[in-house]
Amino acid sequence: MSEIESPAPQPRGPADHNVREQIVVAAEEHFSHYGYEKTTVSDLARSIGFSKAYIYKFFDSKQAIGEAICSKTLEAIVAAVEEAVVEASTPTKKFRSMFNALVSTATDLFFNDRKLYDIAAHSAGEGWSSARAYVQRIEQILTEIIREGRESGEFERKTPLDEAVHSIFLVMLPYVNPLLLQHNLDLVEDAPVQLSNLVLRSLAP
Amino acid sequence: MSEIESPAPQPRGPADHNVREQIVVAAEEHFSHYGYEKTTVSDLARSIGFSKAYIYKFFDSKQAIGEAICSKTLEAIVAAVEEAVVEASTPTKKFRSMFNALVSTATDLFFNDRKLYDIAAHSAGEGWSSARAYVQRIEQILTEIIREGRESGEFERKTPLDEAVHSIFLVMLPYVNPLLLQHNLDLVEDAPVQLSNLVLRSLAP
Known part of the structure; x- marks a missing residue:
């Protein structure tokens, strides 16, 4: 497939895996201070220093x-x-x-x-x-x-x-x-x- | 003992037992509608139609x-x-x-x-x-x-x-x-x- 025919997202390689892991570790830290229930994805994004949209690239939801x-x-x-x-x-x-x-x-x-x-x-x-x-x-x-x-x-x-x-x-x-x-x-x-x-x-x- | 020497509360006879029972039944009804946690003795008194002080004659506390x-x-x-x-x-x-x-x-x-x-x-x-x-x-x-x-x-x-x-x-x-x-x-x-x-x-x- 040429690049023109395929505007699909980049394949998720080791770099993506690392970002996922980074979000999980930071979220674990954040949830253990503030609780899962009370935290929104926006809170999480602010605390990690990522945009909410960037987090949604890796995870569909807080759940x-x-x-x-x-x-x-x-x-x-x-x-x-x-x-x-x-x-x-x-x-x-x-x-x-x-x-x-x-x-x-x-x-x-x-x-x-x-x-x-x-x-x-x-x-x-x-x-x-x-x-x-x-x-x-x-x-x-x-x-x-x-x-x-x-x-x-x-x-x-x-x-x-x-x-x-x-x-x-x-x-x-x-x-x-x-x-x-x-x-x-x-x-x-x-x-x-x-x-x-x-x-x-x-x-x- | 003469009445003058003894201003103590009346002995708790069958009448008192009935009032206690009446409070318990009414409280059970009230708690099952509004929950135990959220109800105060004042709420309970209002709903039964007794004064708060009268309820406290029979029970020390909501507990x-x-x-x-x-x-x-x-x-x-x-x-x-x-x-x-x-x-x-x-x-x-x-x-x-x-x-x-x-x-x-x-x-x-x-x-x-x-x-x-x-x-x-x-x-x-x-x-x-x-x-x-x-x-x-x-x-x-x-x-x-x-x-x-x-x-x-x-x-x-x-x-x-x-x-x-x-x-x-x-x-x-x-x-x-x-x-x-x-x-x-x-x-x-x-x-x-x-x-x-x-x-x-x-x-x-």
Whole structure:
């Protein structure tokens, strides 16, 4: 295609990727001071020193920026969970490590900076795709652990796999979803251990 | 004592009890229209047609009225749970009935009228005595069911009783506490059955 036939925008190369990342980092900083709810794209543009139009070249809306921040945070939780699972030697230990890593990382990332919670709450409350992807990934990791435990004979096999996974996921949900986790912060030391013990009793062959 | 020696307020007899009840009923009606947060004792007095001073003869504060409404609601939930438990024949059935009755009654009472949720949220969030008494009563009913099941051989006895009860209570908590229940309303059909199954698997001897 010649340049005359194609007045399309320039391809988004590494430079564009860097600007996106720069906007996300600056927005994360801005939201954590002023909150997600109260900030407009204009406020954000002023604080970063970009024009509003320039930001809109990279993100369709404030929600799109919020989604990018949320994705980053949720991916960090998933990475911590995956690392914890890989390091554990048996399905029992994997389950305990998973639950612990999930609760401690989520608590750190969402609540040590309350304003990031603000974005997470929007994400979970409104079913953003980043939140849905996160829930699916956690369910998938859980499924792999349960399946491995059933195959090795460490866990019972009478209950249908999907039923076992779903009910264990329901037990974990109040610590996976930041909207619920905010009310459980005084339990995060105790609950993962107690609930892991209960779940593992339910999985005994 | 002669009347001259004793200018104390009249003893609180059945008439006073009726006025208290009248204030509670009127306040419940008023709060469910306008919300607990936004209503002052003056608003309430105006709407009932009593003077503010007269209301303060019966209740120290708006919170005291809120507590009375909350107590009534929580007592209704406990009564429904107790009835469900009495009607069930085995500890397994008692546990299932308890969980079901708890979730369905709490959902009805708190969320079919969202403004009552408003009071319940204050109660649970601020640790009002009515909320603490409710949690204790639910834990007590649960303890009785687990103990009965252990004695009859229906449930395992290896786990210390208090540990078993505590972990099961943690599983139920997101459906007991209205602050958490509000985020679980799309699960109230499915979760009590799934979680009861899991808990009962963990209790198998």
